Amino acid sequence: MTFESKEKQVLPLAVNSLGQPTVVIVIPARYGSTRLPGKPLADIAGKSMVQHVYERACEVQGVHAVVVATDDERVATAVHDFGGRSVMTSAEHPSGTDRLAEVMAQLPADIYVNLQGDEPLVRPGDVQRLVDGMLADAAVSVGTLCHPIDSQEAQSPNTVKLVVADNGDALYFSRSPIPYPRDKEHVSYLKHVGVYAYRREVLQTYAQLPQPMAEKAEKLEQLRLLAAGLRIRAFEVEPTGPGVDTLECLEQVRALMMGTISAFEQKQPSLADVRLVIPDVDGVLTDGGLFYDATGEALKRFHVRDGLGMRLLEESGVRVAVLSGRDSPVLRKRVADLGLSFCLLGVKDKAAACQALMQQAGVTAAQTACLGDDSIDLPAFAVCGLSYAVPDAPQYVRAAATATLSTPGGYGAFRELADAILSAQGQEDVVASASGYSRLMSQMAQ
Template sequence: MTDKPSVVIVIPARYGSTRLPGKPLADIAGKPMIQHVHERALQVAGVDQVLVATDDERVASAVVAFGGRAVMTDPEHPSGTDRLAEVMRQVPAEIYVNLQGDEPLVRPQDIQKLVEGMLHDDSVAVGTLCHVIDADEALNPNTVKVVLADNGDALYFSRSPIPYPREAVEASYLKHVGVYAYRKQVLQQYAGLPQPMMERAEKLEQLRLMAAGLKIRAFLVEPTGPGVDTPECLERVRAIMQGEVFTEAVPTLADIRLVITDVDGVLTDGGLFYDATGECMKRFHVRDGLGMKLLEENGVRVAVLSGRDSATLRTRVADLGIGLSQFGVKDKAAACRELMALAGVQAEQTACIGDDSIDLPAFGVCGLSYAVADAPAYVKQAATAVLQTEGGKGAFRELADAILEAQGRQDVVSSAQGYSSVMSKMAQ
């Protein structure tokens, strides 16, 4: 009878995070964040050793100070898996668990389930975790989704919502939790594996393993707590660990990266005119068109969303060069979510403009919502704010100017020099 394979938990902890420098040492309830992760890892039964892999002496010193072991690694590693392979050459084991150093709320029982799953079935080359999410979160490209075979083996990982709910069929989604367990043999061959097209496209290194034919088993757990990627994430985790209520910051126009606009009653005055052939004609305001182009040229996407569909409308959108649009829409909430996914933004980075009841579902899923000045009172009450301009008379341009001002680009509308920087690309 063979002995149980040795298991080591490795906690990567880079000091030089782009969005939150020095985050392994960020204080949470009187301890550096890395210590919280280390203490939770020590609670996992059946593990022979827990260590921190870092590229910075400050992190290593902090780990030694609270009684942990630190291993110095090359700061030039292109991925966490490459860093783990370097640790393997210094610390012998049969199974290596890669537990991220920015997950202070990790549950020891989840890691236990991963370890036990690897020990139970030696045919599994790589293990990881996943949990159920709703359709809204599935549209976020920053949330990695996974689909599984009946035995729990991963079929594919993607930033897109998988499976895709064609024809509005209800679908269920699983979020991939970035904790891995590798057998020694996988790490030994990882550096020599070619980088496939799907890894380059999705920017997901686990797809390299799948392309090489390695089995990745995903173990289902309960939804996990938030990790720490940004200063706001850090404040949220601090509040949770100290039993306090965290109040989400209200989005502002400075945060907006996508504006979704209705057509009838917003870009037009709502009037419908038909020519002798039966073609519907609408009156658009040229200042709205220029506002759209100004936003697009300054990093804010614009999407047109309409419950109607006509050749006139499609011609106007094409003239303006708007690449994001949906016509003949019945469910505006679902359409807004899809447009956010296509633009690669989240709800708090999205503003929408509407004028009537059909736009209320869109108001509910966007971070900010605006009603035109002549909208019904109940629509105004549901909006974040009410514009001073009526629909079809430059309401969109009013919001566009406000966004540009909030983002420090008012020069492109208020000065000849500023406008000249983008005028060659403008169209009304």
């Protein structure tokens, strides 16, 4: 069966006057999506999804053609109606790369960019970075994109991770979190963004490449290219917006493009992001009771497990800053014993104090969690990305917090949160195993 473009012909592309390779962006757009049938034609802010992708692709400089590759006349007609260019392809292709190889037979070029048709939030600048990178280094056979993610997202098998060499070449792709933090040290993760650029000769030989064991196990076709010794250069970009896989994803993208939700609302702060924890003292690190000695000095009862939780966080790369509306020699002695370098004591404006501590620690509000128990802590709740109340706090304080802990102040409330943070950041063995604890803590104060 012969497939023809919607325009009935495909015009040859000419190399420009500077002799640079010709570049074509191909947008695969299958109508029969299993989870969201008719996905390319889904309306988003008055345009079909495929039109949004097409228009963004047209903003990329140095590209000689943009074409939608589809297996359905309804998509081809829609593309034609908004003035775009389409190519009909077979519905039997096992992968997107195979579909691209069919387009190559109809549309000759030197470099083909595979831009998914379900990414209406794609940034033209990211695709530009990919195209420019391929044009700059003829030794790169395949190019793709990646961006940093937190350890929580790295745990999902639906998120493909990669490890790169110093020059940006991909060493491996996996659904598992890579690299594996054997010693539970802080590691950084990169997420693979499924935008590819191929040189023509790669597509010509792809179908003949054997399918390696790794590809069969991971269900990742790019591993076939690595196994064949081809270089895949990964260009790092800023975190990308969500694609459209399900109806829920579609509604989220619609809301983002219509401006009814912000990027902050799209991804709320999480414990996996926390880099600074700010606890109140009275009622959180203590039970709130005050005892006076014969000299009139106020004595406080601290819990040893809270102290250990602080050291565990500090040694794991999460800073702890004690904040209190009171000041006393006893409190200063406790802070010194714990080896904490951040503290503000005797403050009344806790919002300003939290912001000062964030600046001092070099973190954002989204990376900060605070703990409180009374009205004086509400301003801190308002400026920190995450806030936690102890269970015996007044109802209105608990209502203002992100969540309420189960452990009362003075009885290990801080340790409960510290354990939750370590778990969210993939370091639960620090508190749950002898080997993990021994590895991290050689000296400590409790």
